Amino acid sequence: MRIKNLVLDRTDNKPIVWDAFFNKNSEQKPLVIFSHGYKGFKDWGPWNLVAEQFKKANLFFVKFNFSHNGGTAENPIDFPDLEAFAENNYSKELNDLDEILNYLLSQDNEFLKEINTNNITLIGHSRGGGISIIKASTETRIKKIITWASVCDFSKRTATIGNLEAWKKEGVKYVLNGRTKQQMPHNYQFYEDFKAHENLLSIKLASESIMVPQLIIHAINDPSVAFNEAEALHKWNNKSKLVEIKDSNHVFDGQHPWNDNKLPKALETVVLESISFIQSTSTEKEL
Template sequence: MITQSNFSLSGADGKLIIGDITFDEINPNAPIILFVHGFKGFKDWGAHNLVARYFAANGYRYIKFNLSHSGVPADNPKDVSDINAFAENTFSKELFDVNAVLDFIEKSFGKEAKVNIIGHSRGGGLAIIEAANDLRIGKLITWSAISSFNSLWKKDQEAEWKSNGKIYVTNARTKEQMPLNVSLLKDFEENAATLNILRAAKRVNIPWLIIQGDDDVNVPFENAQKLADANTNSRLVRIEGANHVYGATHPFESGTLPPLLFKVCEKVLMFLGE
Protein backbone atom coordinates (compact mmCIF):
# COMPACT_ATOMS: atom_id res chain seq x y z
CA MET A 1 0.00 0.00 0.00
CA ILE A 2 1.30 3.44 -0.92
CA THR A 3 1.48 5.74 2.07
CA GLN A 4 2.84 9.19 2.89
CA SER A 5 4.63 10.21 6.08
CA ASN A 6 5.46 13.77 7.09
CA PHE A 7 8.59 15.31 8.56
CA SER A 8 9.77 18.73 9.65
CA LEU A 9 13.19 20.14 10.42
CA SER A 10 14.96 23.43 10.95
CA GLY A 11 15.94 25.27 7.79
CA ALA A 12 17.66 28.58 7.00
CA ASP A 13 17.38 31.21 9.77
CA GLY A 14 15.68 28.56 11.93
CA LYS A 15 12.53 28.63 9.77
CA LEU A 16 10.64 25.37 9.41
CA ILE A 17 11.06 22.99 6.50
CA ILE A 18 8.03 20.72 6.11
CA GLY A 19 8.23 17.67 3.89
CA ASP A 20 6.79 14.27 3.13
CA ILE A 21 7.94 10.82 2.05
CA THR A 22 5.74 8.77 -0.30
CA PHE A 23 6.51 5.05 -0.41
CA ASP A 24 5.07 1.57 -0.83
CA GLU A 25 4.94 -0.22 2.51
CA ILE A 26 5.98 -3.52 0.94
CA ASN A 27 9.27 -1.95 -0.18
CA PRO A 28 10.51 0.15 2.76
CA ASN A 29 14.16 0.06 1.63
CA ALA A 30 13.47 1.41 -1.84
CA PRO A 31 15.95 3.84 -3.44
CA ILE A 32 15.35 7.54 -2.85
CA ILE A 33 14.23 10.39 -5.09
CA LEU A 34 14.45 13.92 -3.67
CA PHE A 35 12.37 16.58 -5.42
CA VAL A 36 13.26 20.30 -5.21
CA HIS A 37 10.48 22.70 -6.22
CA GLY A 38 10.92 25.95 -8.09
CA PHE A 39 10.26 29.67 -7.61
CA LYS A 40 6.68 30.31 -6.39
CA GLY A 41 6.30 26.50 -6.24
CA PHE A 42 5.86 24.16 -3.28
CA LYS A 43 5.68 20.45 -2.52
CA ASP A 44 1.88 20.17 -2.85
CA TRP A 45 1.57 22.32 -5.98
CA GLY A 46 -0.46 20.88 -8.84
CA ALA A 47 0.23 17.24 -9.62
CA HIS A 48 3.29 16.83 -7.36
CA ASN A 49 1.51 14.29 -5.14
CA LEU A 50 0.49 12.23 -8.18
CA VAL A 51 4.12 12.26 -9.33
CA ALA A 52 5.17 11.06 -5.87
CA ARG A 53 2.65 8.19 -6.03
CA TYR A 54 3.85 7.25 -9.53
CA PHE A 55 7.42 6.79 -8.37
CA ALA A 56 6.36 5.05 -5.14
CA ALA A 57 4.34 2.59 -7.22
CA ASN A 58 7.44 1.99 -9.34
CA GLY A 59 9.79 1.14 -6.49
CA TYR A 60 11.10 4.45 -5.08
CA ARG A 61 10.80 6.49 -1.92
CA TYR A 62 9.84 9.98 -3.11
CA ILE A 63 10.75 12.84 -0.79
CA LYS A 64 9.58 16.42 -1.34
CA PHE A 65 9.64 19.47 0.87
CA ASN A 66 8.95 23.19 1.02
CA LEU A 67 12.00 25.40 1.06
CA SER A 68 11.93 27.30 4.36
CA HIS A 69 11.46 30.70 2.69
CA SER A 70 9.09 29.50 -0.06
CA GLY A 71 6.32 31.51 1.62
CA VAL A 72 4.19 28.42 2.19
CA PRO A 73 3.35 28.14 5.91
CA ALA A 74 2.80 24.80 7.65
CA ASP A 75 -0.78 25.76 8.58
CA ASN A 76 -1.71 26.66 4.97
CA PRO A 77 0.31 24.32 2.75
CA LYS A 78 -1.71 24.89 -0.42
CA ASP A 79 -0.49 28.37 -1.38
CA VAL A 80 2.21 31.03 -1.04
CA SER A 81 0.77 33.24 1.69
CA ASP A 82 3.68 34.09 4.03
CA ILE A 83 4.82 37.12 2.08
CA ASN A 84 7.46 38.16 4.62
CA ALA A 85 9.26 34.82 4.40
CA PHE A 86 8.98 34.89 0.59
CA ALA A 87 10.52 38.40 0.52
CA GLU A 88 13.44 37.36 2.75
CA ASN A 89 14.46 34.38 0.61
CA THR A 90 17.95 34.05 -0.91
CA PHE A 91 19.60 31.38 -3.05
CA SER A 92 22.10 30.64 -0.27
CA LYS A 93 19.19 29.98 2.11
CA GLU A 94 17.72 27.58 -0.43
CA LEU A 95 21.02 25.69 -0.73
CA PHE A 96 21.18 25.54 3.08
CA ASP A 97 17.72 23.94 3.06
CA VAL A 98 18.61 21.36 0.39
CA ASN A 99 21.65 20.39 2.46
CA ALA A 100 19.52 20.17 5.61
CA VAL A 101 17.16 17.73 3.87
CA LEU A 102 20.09 15.66 2.56
CA ASP A 103 21.41 15.51 6.13
CA PHE A 104 17.97 14.35 7.29
CA ILE A 105 17.94 11.63 4.60
CA GLU A 106 21.42 10.47 5.62
CA LYS A 107 20.41 10.27 9.29
CA SER A 108 17.13 8.50 8.48
CA PHE A 109 18.29 6.03 5.83
CA GLY A 110 22.04 5.68 6.38
CA LYS A 111 25.23 6.99 4.82
CA GLU A 112 25.09 4.43 2.01
CA ALA A 113 21.73 5.75 0.71
CA LYS A 114 22.42 7.39 -2.66
CA VAL A 115 19.91 10.11 -3.50
CA ASN A 116 18.52 10.69 -6.98
CA ILE A 117 17.67 14.40 -7.12
CA ILE A 118 15.02 16.01 -9.34
CA GLY A 119 14.93 19.80 -9.55
CA HIS A 120 12.23 21.80 -11.33
CA SER A 121 12.87 25.29 -12.73
CA ARG A 122 14.81 27.28 -10.09
CA GLY A 123 14.98 24.05 -8.09
CA GLY A 124 16.82 22.63 -11.09
CA GLY A 125 19.52 25.26 -10.63
CA LEU A 126 19.82 24.32 -6.96
CA ALA A 127 19.98 20.61 -7.84
CA ILE A 128 22.80 21.21 -10.36
CA ILE A 129 24.89 23.10 -7.78
CA GLU A 130 24.20 20.44 -5.16
CA ALA A 131 25.05 17.58 -7.54
CA ALA A 132 28.36 19.23 -8.42
CA ASN A 133 29.34 19.46 -4.74
CA ASP A 134 27.68 16.63 -2.79
CA LEU A 135 28.81 13.01 -3.07
CA ARG A 136 25.52 11.79 -1.58
CA ILE A 137 23.78 12.38 -4.92
CA GLY A 138 23.83 9.45 -7.33
CA LYS A 139 21.90 10.77 -10.32
CA LEU A 140 20.69 14.23 -11.36
CA ILE A 141 17.45 14.99 -13.19
CA THR A 142 16.42 18.53 -14.10
CA TRP A 143 12.99 19.59 -15.37
CA SER A 144 12.73 22.99 -17.10
CA ALA A 145 15.84 24.12 -15.21
CA ILE A 146 17.15 27.66 -15.33
CA SER A 147 20.76 28.16 -16.44
CA SER A 148 21.30 31.31 -14.36
CA PHE A 149 19.61 32.61 -11.22
CA ASN A 150 19.53 36.20 -12.52
CA SER A 151 17.25 35.11 -15.35
CA LEU A 152 14.48 35.53 -12.77
CA TRP A 153 14.60 39.32 -13.06
CA LYS A 154 15.53 41.92 -15.66
CA LYS A 155 18.96 43.54 -15.50
CA ASP A 156 17.40 47.01 -15.67
CA GLN A 157 15.45 46.27 -12.46
CA GLU A 158 18.63 46.08 -10.38
CA ALA A 159 19.18 49.83 -9.87
CA GLU A 160 15.57 50.30 -8.75
CA TRP A 161 15.89 47.20 -6.54
CA LYS A 162 18.94 48.62 -4.78
CA SER A 163 17.41 52.06 -4.30
CA ASN A 164 13.96 50.88 -3.15
CA GLY A 165 15.10 47.81 -1.21
CA LYS A 166 12.67 45.52 -3.03
CA ILE A 167 11.00 44.65 -6.31
CA TYR A 168 7.73 42.84 -6.93
CA VAL A 169 6.84 39.73 -8.90
CA THR A 170 3.30 38.72 -9.85
CA ASN A 171 1.69 35.50 -8.69
CA ALA A 172 0.24 34.46 -12.06
CA ARG A 173 -2.67 32.62 -10.47
CA THR A 174 -3.73 35.05 -7.72
CA LYS A 175 -2.39 38.23 -9.43
CA GLU A 176 -0.91 39.23 -6.06
CA GLN A 177 2.21 41.42 -6.10
CA MET A 178 4.88 39.54 -4.14
CA PRO A 179 7.96 41.38 -2.84
CA LEU A 180 11.59 40.30 -3.14
CA ASN A 181 13.98 42.08 -0.80
CA VAL A 182 17.31 43.38 -2.10
CA SER A 183 19.02 40.77 0.11
CA LEU A 184 18.29 38.27 -2.70
CA LEU A 185 20.27 40.36 -5.20
CA LYS A 186 23.09 41.04 -2.71
CA ASP A 187 23.39 37.33 -1.93
CA PHE A 188 23.60 36.56 -5.64
CA GLU A 189 26.32 39.18 -6.18
CA GLU A 190 28.34 38.27 -3.07
CA ASN A 191 28.26 34.53 -3.83
CA ALA A 192 28.53 34.77 -7.61
CA ALA A 193 31.03 31.92 -7.97
CA THR A 194 29.09 29.48 -5.77
CA LEU A 195 25.79 30.39 -7.43
CA ASN A 196 27.05 30.08 -11.03
CA ILE A 197 24.84 27.29 -12.41
CA LEU A 198 26.71 26.81 -15.70
CA ARG A 199 30.04 26.60 -13.88
CA ALA A 200 28.56 23.95 -11.57
CA ALA A 201 27.09 22.14 -14.60
CA LYS A 202 30.59 21.62 -16.00
CA ARG A 203 31.61 19.89 -12.77
CA VAL A 204 28.71 17.43 -12.56
CA ASN A 205 30.26 13.98 -12.96
CA ILE A 206 27.24 11.76 -12.27
CA PRO A 207 24.55 10.68 -14.76
CA TRP A 208 22.38 13.69 -15.65
CA LEU A 209 19.08 13.76 -17.49
CA ILE A 210 17.94 17.20 -18.73
CA ILE A 211 14.22 17.35 -19.57
CA GLN A 212 12.74 20.42 -21.22
CA GLY A 213 9.49 21.27 -22.96
CA ASP A 214 9.79 23.12 -26.25
CA ASP A 215 6.70 25.27 -25.53
CA ASP A 216 8.03 26.69 -22.24
CA VAL A 217 7.57 30.47 -22.08
CA ASN A 218 8.94 30.68 -18.51
CA VAL A 219 12.27 28.99 -19.17
CA PRO A 220 12.91 28.83 -22.93
CA PHE A 221 14.43 25.69 -24.48
CA GLU A 222 17.76 27.46 -25.03
CA ASN A 223 18.41 27.16 -21.28
CA ALA A 224 18.37 23.37 -21.53
CA GLN A 225 20.70 23.56 -24.52
CA LYS A 226 23.14 25.73 -22.54
CA LEU A 227 23.17 23.18 -19.72
CA ALA A 228 23.68 20.29 -22.15
CA ASP A 229 26.50 22.17 -23.90
CA ALA A 230 28.18 22.80 -20.54
CA ASN A 231 28.25 19.08 -19.76
CA THR A 232 28.66 16.75 -22.72
CA ASN A 233 27.99 13.68 -20.53
CA SER A 234 24.45 14.87 -19.85
CA ARG A 235 21.45 13.72 -21.88
CA LEU A 236 18.90 16.24 -23.17
CA VAL A 237 15.32 15.11 -23.79
CA ARG A 238 12.91 17.47 -25.55
CA ILE A 239 9.23 17.08 -24.67
CA GLU A 240 7.31 18.31 -27.70
CA GLY A 241 4.47 20.71 -26.98
CA ALA A 242 5.19 20.81 -23.24
CA ASN A 243 4.93 23.98 -21.20
CA HIS A 244 6.88 24.84 -18.04
CA VAL A 245 4.85 22.46 -15.85
CA TYR A 246 4.13 19.75 -18.45
CA GLY A 247 0.39 20.34 -18.49
CA ALA A 248 -0.20 20.50 -14.73
CA THR A 249 -2.18 23.30 -13.05
CA HIS A 250 -2.87 24.37 -9.47
CA PRO A 251 -5.11 23.20 -8.05
CA PHE A 252 -5.01 19.96 -10.05
CA GLU A 253 -8.33 18.13 -9.81
CA SER A 254 -7.69 15.04 -11.94
CA GLY A 255 -6.69 11.75 -10.36
CA THR A 256 -4.30 10.91 -13.20
CA LEU A 257 -1.15 12.62 -14.39
CA PRO A 258 -1.34 15.01 -17.36
CA PRO A 259 -0.15 13.08 -20.45
CA LEU A 260 3.03 15.13 -20.95
CA LEU A 261 3.97 14.94 -17.26
CA PHE A 262 3.35 11.18 -17.40
CA LYS A 263 5.78 11.02 -20.34
CA VAL A 264 8.35 12.95 -18.25
CA CYS A 265 7.93 10.48 -15.38
CA GLU A 266 8.39 7.54 -17.77
CA LYS A 267 11.62 9.06 -19.12
CA VAL A 268 12.91 9.56 -15.56
CA LEU A 269 12.00 6.00 -14.56
CA MET A 270 13.91 4.57 -17.55
CA PHE A 271 16.91 6.77 -16.73
CA LEU A 272 16.94 5.72 -13.08
CA GLY A 273 16.71 2.06 -14.07
CA GLU A 274 19.83 2.18 -16.24
Protein backbone atom coordinates in the same frame (compact mmCIF):
# COMPACT_ATOMS: atom_id res chain seq x y z
CA MET B 1 2.84 4.90 2.54
CA ARG B 2 1.98 8.50 1.88
CA ILE B 3 3.06 10.73 4.77
CA LYS B 4 2.21 14.39 4.40
CA ASN B 5 3.40 17.58 6.05
CA LEU B 6 6.19 16.26 8.19
CA VAL B 7 8.12 19.11 9.79
CA LEU B 8 11.88 19.34 10.08
CA ASP B 9 12.38 21.85 12.89
CA ARG B 10 15.63 23.80 12.98
CA THR B 11 17.08 25.83 15.83
CA ASP B 12 18.10 28.96 13.96
CA ASN B 13 16.09 28.62 10.75
CA LYS B 14 12.50 28.31 9.64
CA PRO B 15 11.21 24.74 9.52
CA ILE B 16 11.09 22.65 6.35
CA VAL B 17 7.78 20.93 5.57
CA TRP B 18 8.13 17.70 3.62
CA ASP B 19 6.29 14.63 2.33
CA ALA B 20 7.41 11.03 1.90
CA PHE B 21 5.92 8.54 -0.59
CA PHE B 22 7.19 4.96 -0.38
CA ASN B 23 6.26 1.31 0.02
CA LYS B 24 6.92 0.33 3.61
CA ASN B 25 8.57 -3.05 3.20
CA SER B 26 11.96 -2.66 4.92
CA GLU B 27 13.53 -2.95 1.48
CA GLN B 28 16.15 -0.29 0.84
CA LYS B 29 14.99 1.89 -2.03
CA PRO B 30 16.67 4.58 -4.12
CA LEU B 31 16.03 8.00 -2.57
CA VAL B 32 14.62 10.72 -4.82
CA ILE B 33 14.42 14.31 -3.57
CA PHE B 34 12.30 16.75 -5.55
CA SER B 35 12.81 20.53 -5.40
CA HIS B 36 10.03 22.83 -6.59
CA GLY B 37 10.54 26.01 -8.59
CA TYR B 38 9.98 29.75 -8.22
CA LYS B 39 6.52 30.59 -6.84
CA GLY B 40 6.08 26.85 -6.40
CA PHE B 41 5.37 24.48 -3.53
CA LYS B 42 5.41 20.74 -2.89
CA ASP B 43 1.63 20.32 -3.29
CA TRP B 44 1.32 22.32 -6.48
CA GLY B 45 -0.97 20.88 -9.15
CA PRO B 46 -0.29 17.20 -9.93
CA TRP B 47 2.92 16.86 -7.85
CA ASN B 48 1.17 14.41 -5.50
CA LEU B 49 0.22 12.22 -8.46
CA VAL B 50 3.82 12.43 -9.62
CA ALA B 51 4.98 11.26 -6.19
CA GLU B 52 2.59 8.30 -6.36
CA GLN B 53 4.17 7.17 -9.63
CA PHE B 54 7.63 7.12 -8.06
CA LYS B 55 6.22 5.21 -5.10
CA LYS B 56 4.71 2.60 -7.43
CA ALA B 57 8.16 2.17 -8.95
CA ASN B 58 9.43 1.28 -5.45
CA LEU B 59 11.38 4.48 -4.98
CA PHE B 60 11.51 6.54 -1.80
CA PHE B 61 10.22 9.90 -3.04
CA VAL B 62 10.53 13.08 -0.96
CA LYS B 63 9.21 16.50 -1.87
CA PHE B 64 9.47 19.54 0.34
CA ASN B 65 8.83 23.25 0.58
CA PHE B 66 11.83 25.51 0.67
CA SER B 67 11.75 27.17 4.07
CA HIS B 68 11.20 30.67 2.67
CA ASN B 69 8.91 29.82 -0.25
CA GLY B 70 6.02 31.66 1.41
CA GLY B 71 4.26 28.66 2.89
CA THR B 72 4.06 27.76 6.57
CA ALA B 73 3.96 24.52 8.56
CA GLU B 74 0.27 25.18 9.24
CA ASN B 75 -0.52 26.13 5.64
CA PRO B 76 2.07 24.70 3.20
CA ILE B 77 -0.02 25.50 0.12
CA ASP B 78 0.25 28.89 -1.61
CA PHE B 79 1.85 31.90 0.09
CA PRO B 80 0.44 32.99 3.45
CA ASP B 81 3.87 34.23 4.63
CA LEU B 82 5.05 36.88 2.18
CA GLU B 83 7.53 38.23 4.73
CA ALA B 84 9.40 34.93 4.53
CA PHE B 85 9.13 34.95 0.73
CA ALA B 86 10.76 38.39 0.68
CA GLU B 87 13.73 37.02 2.60
CA ASN B 88 14.29 34.00 0.37
CA ASN B 89 17.44 33.63 -1.72
CA TYR B 90 19.43 30.97 -3.56
CA SER B 91 21.78 30.38 -0.61
CA LYS B 92 18.85 29.59 1.68
CA GLU B 93 17.47 27.12 -0.87
CA LEU B 94 20.82 25.36 -1.20
CA ASN B 95 21.04 25.14 2.58
CA ASP B 96 17.49 23.78 2.79
CA LEU B 97 18.29 21.06 0.27
CA ASP B 98 21.44 20.19 2.19
CA GLU B 99 19.59 19.96 5.49
CA ILE B 100 16.75 17.81 4.22
CA LEU B 101 19.32 15.48 2.64
CA ASN B 102 21.33 15.30 5.87
CA TYR B 103 18.19 14.59 7.87
CA LEU B 104 16.96 11.84 5.56
CA LEU B 105 20.31 10.06 5.84
CA SER B 106 20.57 10.46 9.60
CA GLN B 107 19.53 8.15 12.41
CA ASP B 108 16.89 10.74 13.34
CA ASN B 109 14.90 9.72 10.28
CA GLU B 110 12.55 6.95 11.40
CA PHE B 111 12.31 5.71 7.80
CA LEU B 112 16.05 5.37 7.27
CA LYS B 113 15.89 1.57 6.94
CA GLU B 114 13.70 2.06 3.85
CA ILE B 115 16.40 4.09 2.06
CA ASN B 116 19.40 2.99 0.04
CA THR B 117 21.80 5.69 1.17
CA ASN B 118 24.15 4.89 -1.71
CA ASN B 119 21.54 5.56 -4.40
CA ILE B 120 20.34 9.17 -4.26
CA THR B 121 18.86 11.21 -7.11
CA LEU B 122 17.97 14.89 -7.10
CA ILE B 123 15.11 16.15 -9.28
CA GLY B 124 14.46 19.87 -9.68
CA HIS B 125 11.83 21.78 -11.61
CA SER B 126 12.61 25.21 -13.07
CA ARG B 127 14.57 27.20 -10.46
CA GLY B 128 14.70 24.03 -8.37
CA GLY B 129 16.59 22.49 -11.27
CA GLY B 130 19.34 25.07 -10.98
CA ILE B 131 19.54 24.54 -7.22
CA SER B 132 19.74 20.77 -7.72
CA ILE B 133 22.50 21.07 -10.33
CA ILE B 134 24.62 23.20 -8.02
CA LYS B 135 24.07 20.78 -5.16
CA ALA B 136 24.90 17.74 -7.30
CA SER B 137 28.14 19.35 -8.45
CA THR B 138 29.49 19.59 -4.89
CA GLU B 139 27.87 16.62 -3.14
CA THR B 140 29.47 13.19 -3.44
CA ARG B 141 26.41 11.46 -1.96
CA ILE B 142 24.34 12.36 -5.04
CA LYS B 143 24.52 9.64 -7.70
CA LYS B 144 22.18 11.07 -10.37
CA ILE B 145 20.64 14.43 -11.26
CA ILE B 146 17.43 15.11 -13.22
CA THR B 147 16.09 18.50 -14.21
CA TRP B 148 12.62 19.35 -15.47
CA ALA B 149 12.38 22.63 -17.40
CA SER B 150 15.43 23.94 -15.55
CA VAL B 151 16.89 27.40 -15.81
CA CYS B 152 20.54 27.59 -16.85
CA ASP B 153 21.46 31.01 -15.46
CA PHE B 154 20.53 32.68 -12.18
CA SER B 155 22.30 35.95 -12.94
CA LYS B 156 19.96 37.29 -15.61
CA ARG B 157 16.90 36.37 -13.58
CA THR B 158 18.25 38.01 -10.45
CA ALA B 159 19.00 41.27 -12.24
CA THR B 160 15.73 41.41 -14.17
CA ILE B 161 13.50 41.46 -11.11
CA GLY B 162 13.60 45.24 -11.48
CA ASN B 163 15.75 48.30 -11.94
CA LEU B 164 18.71 47.71 -9.66
CA GLU B 165 19.07 51.30 -8.51
CA ALA B 166 15.38 51.60 -7.70
CA TRP B 167 15.44 48.18 -6.04
CA LYS B 168 18.36 49.19 -3.85
CA LYS B 169 16.77 52.51 -2.96
CA GLU B 170 13.35 51.09 -2.13
CA GLY B 171 14.73 47.92 -0.54
CA VAL B 172 12.03 45.76 -2.12
CA LYS B 173 10.57 44.92 -5.53
CA TYR B 174 7.34 43.10 -6.33
CA VAL B 175 6.42 40.43 -8.88
CA LEU B 176 2.76 39.67 -9.59
CA ASN B 177 1.59 36.12 -9.06
CA GLY B 178 -0.87 35.77 -11.91
CA ARG B 179 -2.78 32.91 -10.26
CA THR B 180 -3.15 34.20 -6.69
CA LYS B 181 -2.99 37.91 -7.67
CA GLN B 182 -0.52 38.51 -4.84
CA GLN B 183 2.29 41.01 -5.21
CA MET B 184 5.27 38.81 -4.30
CA PRO B 185 8.01 40.82 -2.54
CA HIS B 186 11.73 40.41 -3.10
CA ASN B 187 13.92 42.25 -0.65
CA TYR B 188 17.17 43.67 -2.01
CA GLN B 189 19.08 41.12 0.06
CA PHE B 190 18.20 38.63 -2.71
CA TYR B 191 20.48 40.46 -5.12
CA GLU B 192 23.15 41.09 -2.49
CA ASP B 193 23.29 37.40 -1.58
CA PHE B 194 23.59 36.42 -5.23
CA LYS B 195 26.47 38.83 -5.86
CA ALA B 196 28.25 37.64 -2.71
CA HIS B 197 28.11 34.01 -3.93
CA GLU B 198 28.11 34.49 -7.69
CA ASN B 199 30.67 31.82 -8.55
CA LEU B 200 29.05 29.23 -6.29
CA LEU B 201 25.67 30.05 -7.87
CA SER B 202 26.90 29.67 -11.45
CA ILE B 203 24.84 26.88 -13.00
CA LYS B 204 27.29 26.79 -15.93
CA LEU B 205 30.30 26.13 -13.70
CA ALA B 206 28.32 23.57 -11.71
CA SER B 207 27.16 21.76 -14.86
CA GLU B 208 30.69 21.56 -16.19
CA SER B 209 31.87 19.88 -13.00
CA ILE B 210 29.08 17.34 -12.55
CA MET B 211 30.56 13.84 -12.39
CA VAL B 212 27.35 11.80 -12.19
CA PRO B 213 24.73 10.86 -14.82
CA GLN B 214 22.50 13.79 -15.71
CA LEU B 215 19.08 13.77 -17.40
CA ILE B 216 17.68 17.02 -18.80
CA ILE B 217 13.97 17.13 -19.72
CA HIS B 218 12.47 20.21 -21.32
CA ALA B 219 9.47 21.14 -23.46
CA ILE B 220 10.52 22.47 -26.85
CA ASN B 221 7.88 25.21 -26.69
CA ASP B 222 8.33 26.12 -23.02
CA PRO B 223 7.13 29.76 -22.81
CA SER B 224 8.72 30.44 -19.41
CA VAL B 225 12.20 28.92 -19.73
CA ALA B 226 13.30 28.70 -23.35
CA PHE B 227 14.43 25.34 -24.73
CA ASN B 228 17.85 26.79 -25.52
CA GLU B 229 18.51 26.81 -21.77
CA ALA B 230 18.20 23.01 -21.80
CA GLU B 231 20.51 22.91 -24.79
CA ALA B 232 23.04 24.99 -22.85
CA LEU B 233 22.90 22.59 -19.89
CA HIS B 234 23.37 19.69 -22.28
CA LYS B 235 26.34 21.39 -23.95
CA TRP B 236 28.05 22.13 -20.64
CA ASN B 237 27.96 18.45 -19.66
CA ASN B 238 28.68 16.20 -22.63
CA LYS B 239 27.82 13.16 -20.49
CA SER B 240 24.23 14.34 -20.05
CA LYS B 241 21.11 13.13 -21.85
CA LEU B 242 18.55 15.59 -23.21
CA VAL B 243 14.91 14.55 -23.65
CA GLU B 244 12.68 16.86 -25.70
CA ILE B 245 8.97 17.09 -24.87
CA LYS B 246 6.80 18.20 -27.79
CA ASP B 247 3.57 20.22 -27.67
CA SER B 248 3.77 21.11 -23.99
CA ASN B 249 4.63 23.97 -21.64
CA HIS B 250 6.74 24.86 -18.60
CA VAL B 251 4.80 22.57 -16.27
CA PHE B 252 4.23 19.82 -18.84
CA ASP B 253 0.51 20.65 -19.08
CA GLY B 254 -0.09 20.56 -15.35
CA GLN B 255 -1.94 23.33 -13.54
CA HIS B 256 -3.03 24.29 -10.04
CA PRO B 257 -5.34 23.04 -8.76
CA TRP B 258 -5.23 19.68 -10.52
CA ASN B 259 -8.57 17.91 -10.23
CA ASP B 260 -7.93 14.90 -12.46
CA ASN B 261 -6.83 11.53 -11.11
CA LYS B 262 -4.42 11.07 -14.02
CA LEU B 263 -1.31 12.95 -15.03
CA PRO B 264 -1.33 15.02 -18.20
CA LYS B 265 0.28 13.04 -21.02
CA ALA B 266 3.39 15.22 -21.23
CA LEU B 267 4.06 15.04 -17.49
CA GLU B 268 3.47 11.29 -17.53
CA THR B 269 6.21 11.03 -20.15
CA VAL B 270 8.51 13.14 -17.98
CA VAL B 271 7.88 10.88 -14.99
CA LEU B 272 8.39 7.65 -16.95
CA GLU B 273 11.63 8.94 -18.47
CA SER B 274 12.84 9.95 -15.02
CA ILE B 275 11.99 6.64 -13.36
CA SER B 276 13.68 4.74 -16.18
CA PHE B 277 16.78 6.88 -15.79
CA ILE B 278 16.93 6.30 -12.04
CA GLN B 279 16.43 2.56 -12.36
CA SER B 280 18.95 2.24 -15.15
CA THR B 281 22.24 0.58 -14.28
CA SER B 282 24.03 2.67 -16.95
CA THR B 283 27.37 3.97 -15.90
CA GLU B 284 28.67 7.45 -16.51
CA LYS B 285 30.73 6.15 -19.45
CA GLU B 286 27.71 4.56 -21.07
CA LEU B 287 25.94 7.93 -21.08
